[in-house]
Amino acid sequence: MYTLPDLDYDYSALAPHIAPEIMELHHSKHHQAYVTGANTALEKLAEARTSGNFAVVAKLEKDLAFNLGGHINHSIFWKNMSPFGGGEPTGVLADALGEAFTGFAAFQKHFNEVAMTIQGSGWSILAWDTLGGRLAIYQLYDQQANLPAAQIPLLQLDMWEHAFYLQYRNVKADYVAAWWNVVNWEDVAARYDRARTQTAGLL
Ligand code: MN
Numbered sequence: 001m002y003t004l005p006d007l008d009y010d011y012s013a014l015a016p017h018i019a020p021e022i023m024e025l026h027h028s029k030h031h032q033a034y035v036t037g038a039n040t041a042l043e044k045l046a047e048a049r050t051s052g053n054f055a056v057v058a059k060l061e062k063d064l065a066f067n068l069g070g071h072i073n074h075s076i077f078w079k080n081m082s083p084f085g086g087g088e089p090t091g092v093l094a095d096a097l098g099e100a101f102t103g104f105a106a107f108q109k110h111f112n113e114v115a116m117t118i119q120g121s122g123w124s125i126l127a128w129d130t131l132g133g134r135l136a137i138y139q140l141y142d143q144q145a146n147l148p149a150a151q152i153p154l155l156q157l158d159m160w161e162h163a164f165y166l167q168y169r170n171v172k173a174d175y176v177a178a179w180w181n182v183v184n185w186e187d188v189a190a191r192y193d194r195a196r197t198q199t200a201g202l203l
Pocket of ligand 1: 026030074158160162163
């Protein structure tokens, strides 16, 4: 069974960039719903195997992918942020981003463009492609679509309206700009290090 992880900081810690009201609803209601949804889907799949009613499997597999996707995405998103975040990465990660995306400024513009152009709900993601051994940016739809398998997320930006609408209304660009002020580059760098060193040869 999956459980809702605690945050490393208070709901008010990312203000003024992300309002406490958003943080509380986002974590205690939205993220909790994905955790509950994933567990429910797993329970019902087990019931289907026991009862032999495999007709429900297709629908439950979609529920599982959506809700477990939501649980994973938010679990990483909370760690990707810190009240002591912002600025630019340093060291190995900075060099890698610069090399992969033609400099940090171009990386940020690319990532922002992906975030700003999502149709409907989704995420902008910086990931490590374990097959190619390279950094990549993806536009993730909903909680689970449009992402190849075997990508290890390093940095994720939630572009669902629940992530910003109470504070930024329809002005997505202001939300995205403010979010960079709380990015926890230490966490991203640690994920980058683990992704590279622990997936080599995996595929
Ligand atoms: Mn969300």
